[in-house]
Structures are given as structure tokens and as C-alpha cells.
Amino acid sequence: MSKQPTRVIVNGKSYARVVDARLTLADFLRHELNLTGTHLGCEHGVCGACTVLVDGQSARSCLMFAVQTNNCEVTTVEGLAPDGKLSVLQQAFIDNHGLQCGFCTPGMLITLTELLRDNPEPSEQDVREALTGNLCRCTGYAGIVKAALDAAQRLRGTAAAAGS
């Protein structure tokens, strides 16, 4: 029973695989599905680079086994730009210098995608608190926080335009 059949929906696409029980979700995404947008930094739940959404909630993919996502829906950074078109948040990262080397960016984007979904009007403090679980060694976070607040404003503008 060290191998387990696992069925999981990743970025809207269904996959069925038989995997080693010890295979982490992060390695499953990267090595089995070739979705290498999810980065692995520390592999023990500290850096947040591997953050993905599991059933809509952010989680460390290095701290989950792929078998635990049986019958779950997973969203990775690739799922944020399904047709190659950047999300509002991704564009805001570019416009506000929210990344330099880019290693932490997938995790940042997933965490902030969840935050902006649950809280469309976050304060700077809300953004900074959400980002305590994601480490960046380049930017000093200033650009990332700015990008998140900018994206929130753009999304509210879009929502208001759609509603009027």
C-alpha cells in the first residue's frame, strides 16, 4: 500500500495517477505533471514558495502528500493565467516591481489571489500579515505589497464597472 491510486483536478484538468504515498504534492506537480511553476525552496514549510490552492485554500504543497489530494481541486500558478493572459494581480506585480529573481513569486501570487478573493478591500496590514507565510529575499516586500494593493484597487474598479 505504499503506492496509491490518486485522482486530482489540477487547474481544471483531471489527472489519475498511481503514486508513491511519500510523494509530496509539490513533487507530484513538478515531476509527474511537469507543472514546474510551483517552486520548492525549503521543503519544510517555512518559505512558502510552493504554496498552491487546495480546494480554494492556500496550502504548502511540500507539507502535503499527493495522496491527500485525492478527489480535490488544486490550483497552481499556471492556473492563474490559463490562456497565457496574465491575471490582474500578475500584471500589477510587473507594474509595481513586485519581483526580481522570481523564485518566491508563484507562492506570493497564490497567497495574494486567495487574500484578494476573500477580502477585496485589504489594508496594508492585511496584506503584510497574509505575506508573513511567504519569504522574499530580493524585494524587501515593498513592491509586492504595493502590487497587492494596486491589484485590489483594479479588481474593485472592474467589479464596479461590471455592476454599473
Add this chain to the structure above:
Amino acid sequence: MKPAPFDYHAPRQLKEAAELLAKLPNAKILAGGQSLVPMMNFRYVIADHLVDLGGLQELRGIVVADGHLRIGAMTRQRDLEFSDDIAKYCPLMSEALRHVGHRQTRNRGTIGGSLAHADPAAELPAICAAYDAIIHVASVRGMRQVKFRDFATGFMSTALQPDEMIAAVDLPLWPAGHGHGFHEFARRHGDFALAGAAALLDVGPNKVVRKAGLTLFGVAASPLRVDAAEARLTGRPFDANAVRTASAAAWLIEPISDIHASGDYRRHLAQVLSLRALNDAARRAGVEV
């Protein structure tokens, strides 16, 4: 960093889980995995079998009944954080949860896992100590209840036997209108605290304290109730002098020294944080000094 190989079991019922734990040698329970999986990745933990309790719906949920709050062991920290019942009946826990790890780990981490892991600096065991929680422990032999005082046996150690699991936690309710205070000091938000204090106060007419609780964490092998402080406060009118002498009781502890902080520094923090927690509790109980 990959975990050593193991066999994976995903029981659907408590009975099935108990039977697996009774039968399988060198098995570990997988709850939220936010402490266990890092230890497996480092191979501090090498298990032959992993019993995943994630599919046990019966271990999830929050119920208020008969003067206590019952929380299923597999209730996620995120669900506790946003529970109206927790906010109403156990606001101390709501406040503590904001300090538990990060959003991404609270989405997965469970109360049962936190208690079984028993990190001395963890917030949820401290809350259980503060409320004199009763831990419901399940195995093939049935269910037994353990007081938190007897459950926490030492540094990352509990009264759980290898074939036992936590099923639920009961927190006896404090009277409506009681005050609470929670303060901790960590180098970065979400880190384990160097020291922390949780206070509960129930105040009657003429500012007389009917019941007081002061719990310290991060300073000893397990959460520590400061009996001397509680005795100093209980049955007397609450005033500035009372809160000062009560928090000064934190000077009597002998905290641990490690690479993060010296024992002396932790003792200083314990006293300052006790004072702040008691003052918050008093303010919320309507007896600001």
C-alpha cells in the same frame, strides 16, 4: 529532502482508524501534517505506516452544549479562527489563533494535531491549559477522558499511548462577560513565541474576582498555570496592586534557555506579558485599573 517510504491508510470511520492504530507497528497519525510532514521530510520521524484522519468527518466540528464547547480533533485552525461560536464563547482562542503559524498552515493544521505534537511554545495547548480542557482519547478500548493537566506530560510528550488518538476537546465555558487577554512575543509574526501569556478573569459585584486564570507558554516543557497569581487575584477586589503582584508571580518560574533566548530574558518577558494579558482581561471584564 524526501520522507522515508511508508504505507498510507485513509480510514473513513473512527472505529476503522482505531483498529488500524491497534494493528499496525510503528504507525503515525496524519492530521493536518504541518508539524509531522516537516519532521518526516527531515527524517526526524520515520514511520512505517501513516494513518490519515483527514477523511473522518465525525472528528470535525464545533458544538456548544452543557456548559462546554466541544471541538472535534480534526477541526482545522482556520475553521476555529472564523467560528462565530469560538468568537462568542471562547474569545481567548480566537485571539490566540491569529498567532498560530501562517494563513497557509492554519488552512491545514488541526487542533488535535497541535495538542498531540505538544510544542511547548504552541498557542493551542496553552489555551487548553487555560480552560482546564478535557481531552477525549479514542482507541479500540473505547473512549477515555484526560484532564489537560494530566495530558501534557513533558517536553513534546503527552499521555497518548501509541494506539490512541485524540477525538475531541472539551473547553468548559466561562461566564458571559468574562475578560480575556493574550500576548506573546515572537521574533517574526507566525514564529513560535519566545514566551506568551493568556489571562482569564471573571469579575463580580464590587470588582471582586470570582475566578482567575493565568497561563504561560514557551517558558517550560509544557504550558504552565501560574497558581500563585490565580490565588493572589481570586476572591479579592481587582486593583492595580493586585494585577502587579499577580504578574510578578511570573518571576518565580525557571524558564528554559536555548538558541532563541536565555532563560532570564524569557522570565522577563513572562512577567511583562502577564501584566499586559491581565490588564486586557480586566478591561474586557469591565474593571479597568
